[in-house]
Amino acid sequence: MATKIGLEIHVQLKTNTKMFCECNTNFLDAKPNTLICPICTAQPGSKPMGINERALELALKTALLLGCKINTGKELFVERKHYFYPDLPANYQRTSRPFAVEGELYGVRIREVHFEEDPGRYELRTGEVDYNRSGIPLIEIVTEPDMKTPKEARDFLKKMKTVIEYLDAAKPEGGLFKVDANISTDGNERVEVKNINSIKGVLKALCFEEIRQKNLARQGTPIKKMETRHFEDTQMITTFLREKETGDDYRFLPDPDIPPLEISAESVEKLKQDLPETPTTKAKRLKEEYRIPKLEADTIASERDLADAFEKVAGKVNAKFASKWFVNHLKRELNFRTKTFIESKLSTKEITKLLTALEKRSITKHTGVDILRKMLDEQVSAKAILEEHGGKAGFDVDSIAKEVMLENKKAAEDYRAGKTESLNFLVGKVMAKTKGRLEPKQCIEAVKKGLEK
Template identity: 45%
Template sequence: MEDVKMICGLEIHVQIDTKSKLFCRCPTNYKDVEPNTNICPICTGMPGAKPMPVNKKAVDVALMVAKMLNCEIVLNKDIYFQRKHYDYPDLPNGYQRTSTPIGVNGNFLGIGIEEIHLEEDPGQYNPSLGLVDFNRCGTPLIEIVTKPDIRSPEEARKFLKNLLTLFRYLGYLRGEGTMRVDVNISIEYNGKKGNRVEIKNVNSIKGVYKVLKYELIRQKNIMKRGGEVKRETRAFLESQMITKAMRSKETAEDYRYIPDPDVQPIVIDEDWVKKIEQEMPETPLEKKRRFIEEYKVDEKDAEVLTADLDLAEFFEKVVKLTNDSKLAVVWVKNELVRSLNYHKLDLYECGVKPEHIAELIELIKKKVISEKIAKELVDEIVKNRGEKTPKEIVKEKNLTVIEDESYLIKAVEEAIKNNPSAVEDYLSGKKEALNFLMGQVMRITKGRAEPRKVIQLLKEKLDKK
């Protein structure tokens, strides 16, 4: 039997959402402006232009990320920037500034974190047109280097999804839209180790997953035929979902690292770290534990609610408005999320407010509306983007629970009369037939009947037969 083992480590680059660049005061907005407008002599590498002191906000965010990934902070030592030399049109200096580690030896979801450091983003080069836009040049990046602990494409996907959730909680990182991942993968096939291959600049979680699936097969097939996997750098062709050889794998010596004499080293002390710890937000794991303990939420429900910061905050506001965490789980996590998925909307853009769901829960508890009507109301609120409240829709469409018992009795009698086979099934001991008959009554009353009352009336009528 074939034995294949994957060994994978990731180098994850994410932009820090600061107003200014890492070594100058140019804006970091490069998407909504004309090319080469947010630039200066520093970020375009003009002769004689010297970098400004390192953007402190970028260092603060790097420290927060390091702490959230359980890293040891490099304290009371010079953290200096190095020049990483390579020639490419989007790198005006001919080198990229990258720091020595700020955090080391971390762990996230059982995956070791080798180091975290800062570096500057290069510009954007369009090889088909031969044009370079330097607006992005100098935007601060955090690079997270994992240990080679990832053993499957699925594990890599789960790790990155949870990492992006962590970034959203932190609030100072630009997330998957700017994330670029270098994937390092080798395999052991039937006890024989292959060489490590690096796939550069994969820009999505789906892409990383596809890269690993493809490389597993490609490398296994080479070794299966007795060949040797080349130590090389490859590119990911997203349109074809394959990788393609670019060049032989570089080593650190190829980049000719030297300390940058123009950038003063950073020294992080205990006071700086303590200040950062006080400013750090609650992590997803901490929030999940708190939801379980404080609101008595089931672990699986808490995991779903805290996977999205917007949803977690929305849920918590509904709980505070209703003082009912049980119903908040049902109508936020189950029904609101269902409706948002159906209408292909995100929570932040749908217009629905916690007050809408709290009002809906109040109407249910006071038995003004049935649960069936409440589900329809959720869809209606999402459809009209929160422009109308549940009470307004109930009044406008006359959706209140029918309290006239004589009307309900007539509806029950009609359902029994029109469904004799279901009645026979119930009388012969098939209790599920009762649910069918209740559904018929709900159809007749257009969902405005209270289910428990309908069941009571059905039993009274049927048990007399």
């Protein structure tokens, strides 16, 4: 039996208000326990309000983008999942029955999707609880154990992330994902690793588990009982949490305060009309519309905001040129800095200016990259740098040519005497002094101008 990996992915949905009350969800900027009300702190007598409609819409759209079938025309119950924990104010979590099943994304089957409410944040060391997060809408996406290596799991999550970004469905401050990863390796019972907050973390946790489990099997002490482990973010290891009892009993109970939901086939059809492009459909369209190579289209479409920026820029400069530059320079520089386009804070206006200058050849490719780096690292505007460079990237080529001629009087005289090869020598010197930041044509002109005097 080979390694099998299945994921449970929690995504905080991007809504203004919480799942069952009207509290604001902007918990990042808020002091602890300021975004709370009797409902999300489970005061005696408080009741959930209706299901947040925006949350439901985002949940359904996400499921549709994951290729799921929506359970329409059936009563969909919101259940109470009971367990005692300080971050859970009612000591039960409201969680829906699966509203979507049988999806598939890049070869990984999606078993089901349901929504639930986020618990608060419990600080073990101080014993303090912050309920600002309590009640924020979540979806949980459960895959089949279709991934065979930790790398496959990582690649799948990257793609999943792109899809969710395309929908703009997730709260980025929630870290986008919280993942519980299930892994079983040869000869071992299944292990669930909880508390993984990043895609990189998933890779690390799974790699660690795979090696740990294989070693255990080799030593003749394989894992015999399903267990739950905790991912230690700082050390990149997993630690034993508890044995997973098959009798884990949450006493699921349909919440009597929330009448069952019924999703109509018509409403699903309507949502389908309203779905954004997926990375796949977008790449296809970019390729056709802008006549760019498939590989470039795929790369650009791998980030929704990058693709949006590309389309804006491609309206102003040559699309093929822009595409090449996005892939060969922009994306590369972003990757180098492990930044997304949105994180880079680059504006399409600035990029357009830079690309226009490049297109007109008023700066060289090399200078273009320099300027891009400055824009990324020093938050300087392209316009300012271009002006400063006076279109020549900061070099007074004429005085440099003059300098070169003073230093190489003999070569200059040779040229004047009719030895044309000397020109190449002089131009080479100028190019060396300007560190290749200038077009050869510019250098030749400057040298010729200097020689005429």
